[in-house]
Amino acid sequence: MPDPTPYDAVLLVCFGGPEKPEDVVPFLENVTRGRGIPRERLEEVGEHYFRFGGRSPINDLNRELRRAVEEDLRGRGLDLPVFWGNRNWDPYLTDTVREIREAGHRRVACFLTSAYSSYSGCRQYRENLADALAGSDSEGVLQLDRLRHYFNHPGFVEPMVDATLTALSELPERQRNDTVVLFVTHSIPDSMNDASGRHGERLGGAYVDQHRSVAQLVADRVRRETGSRVRHELVFCSRSGPPQVPWLEPDVGDRIGELAKEGVPAVVVVPIGFIADHMEVIYDLDTEAAEAAKEAGIGFVRAATAGIDPRFVAVVGDLLLERAAVERGEAPERPALGSLGPSWDVCPAGCCANPRAQRPACCGSD
Ligand SMILES: CC1=C(CCC(=O)O)c2cc3nc(cc4[nH]c(cc5[nH]c(cc1n2)c(C)c5CCC(=O)O)c(CCC(=O)O)c4C)C(CCC(=O)O)=C3C
Numbered sequence: 001m002p003d004p005t006p007y008d009a010v011l012l013v014c015f016g017g018p019e020k021p022e023d024v025v026p027f028l029e030n031v032t033r034g035r036g037i038p039r040e041r042l043e044e045v046g047e048h049y050f051r052f053g054g055r056s057p058i059n060d061l062n063r064e065l066r067r068a069v070e071e072d073l074r075g076r077g078l079d080l081p082v083f084w085g086n087r088n089w090d091p092y093l094t095d096t097v098r099e100i101r102e103a104g105h106r107r108v109a110c111f112l113t114s115a116y117s118s119y120s121g122c123r124q125y126r127e128n129l130a131d132a133l134a135g136s137d138s139e140g141v142l143q144l145d146r147l148r149h150y151f152n153h154p155g156f157v158e159p160m161v162d163a164t165l166t167a168l169s170e171l172p173e174r175q176r177n178d179t180v181v182l183f184v185t186h187s188i189p190d191s192m193n194d195a196s197g198r199h200g201e202r203l204g205g206a207y208v209d210q211h212r213s214v215a216q217l218v219a220d221r222v223r224r225e226t227g228s229r230v231r232h233e234l235v236f237c238s239r240s241g242p243p244q245v246p247w248l249e250p251d252v253g254d255r256i257g258e259l260a261k262e263g264v265p266a267v268v269v270v271p272i273g274f275i276a277d278h279m280e281v282i283y284d285l286d287t288e289a290a291e292a293a294k295e296a297g298i299g300f301v302r303a304a305t306a307g308i309d310p311r312f313v314a315v316v317g318d319l320l321l322e323r324a325a326v327e328r329g330e331a332p333e334r335p336a337l338g339s340l341g342p343s344w345d346v347c348p349a350g351c352c353a354n355p356r357a358q359r360p361a362c363c364g365s366d
């Protein structure tokens with residue numbers, strides 16, 4: 001029987017989303033408080049949610065993930081409860097952390113539903129955890145440990161390899177060799193990338209480096225398994241913020257237009273930046289980018305996200321057991337594909353620094 005000691009609970013740490021039309025504006029206010037996002041952008045993003053009845057898919061996806069992780073743990077003889085809390089919508093992390101403390105748990109393994117290093121996907125969640133401890137009177141009683149980044153964990157990469165192969169197989173055979181695989185992630189400000197994570201001895205740039213590594217891994221495997229010579233690129237979606245601030249480019253829709261002009265017959269769009277079919281995926285890719293492809297007269301297939309693929313679900317339990325062993329002073333195997341190696345358990349000082357203000361954060365050495 002695997003040993004989860006010292007952990008007695010798991011917490012899924014998520015972004016959250018609206019569930020009905022009345023939620024949309026207050027949700028957007030939560031997300032963008034103090035962020036300097038232009039009014040027009042907010043109205044535009046509000047429309048994306050209203051188009052889907054005011055309901056984001058994200059909370060239902062996280063409910064499914066929670067159920068699947070619990071089942072996976074049970075299957076291994078681990079009877080730890082799996083809790084779920086959000087940054088921006090009900091159930092809020094502060095309420096969940098209070099519930100965890102009141103249930104008598106003391107040491108919690110936290111799984112962030114963001115696979116990469118950035119302020120949005122890492123340190124901001126660590127700040128949310130510090131706020132939740134303080135806001136629920138749990139400081140000094142409960143210890144929250146963040147499980148390491150899993151962008152290069154085989155359980156995250158393998159489902160993306162299969163999804164890319166499946167997407168390619170949906171295109172007419174004569175187009176496959178000349179198809180371009182566009183790996184897509186959320187755009188962030190250049191300054192946020194410059195401050196993200198750690199790469200070797202150097203702080204910063206990890207967001208793009210990690211995505212490039214995943215894109216290369218998946219593309220190499222796809223070329224090997226199909227014997228085709230498909231090209232691949234990393235592109236971005238969901239740019240926000242004022243136009244004068246530089247964000248990561250190129251935009252997926254712009255790139256699709258350019259590739260069509262070059263005579264590329266089709267693109268496969270692989271959302272490596274998202275673990276499930278979030279609003280960015282169903283709106284920015286399935287709606288907007290698909291439309292761009294149609295207008296440009298180029299084939300378009302969007303590959304599936306990891307979702308509740310059993311290999312991805314198992315990553316939570318695998319990382320929990322790995323970290324538990326580390327905390328007991330053992331040296332477990334730490335699976336990681338590609339050249340970046342397994343990510344750190346505890347974020348180094350300055351990792352994913354907040355460009356605006358320094359705030360208390362859990363799970364780091366600062
Ligand atoms: C890196 C990254 C991830 C991936 C990592 C992670 O998962 O955390 C992510 C995820 C998500 N982003 C989401 C939604 C939004 N993000 C926004 C705004 C922003 N995102 C940013 C970055 C990221 N975002 C940034 C730098 C901003 C600018 C404001 C700021 O500096 O914070 C806005 C405001 C409007 C707009 O400007 O678009 C919304 C509504 C949803 C929910 C989707 C659903 O409902 O299914 C999810 C999972």
Ligand SMILES: [Fe+2]
Pocket residue numbers: 117118122123197347351352
């Ligand atoms: Fe970090």
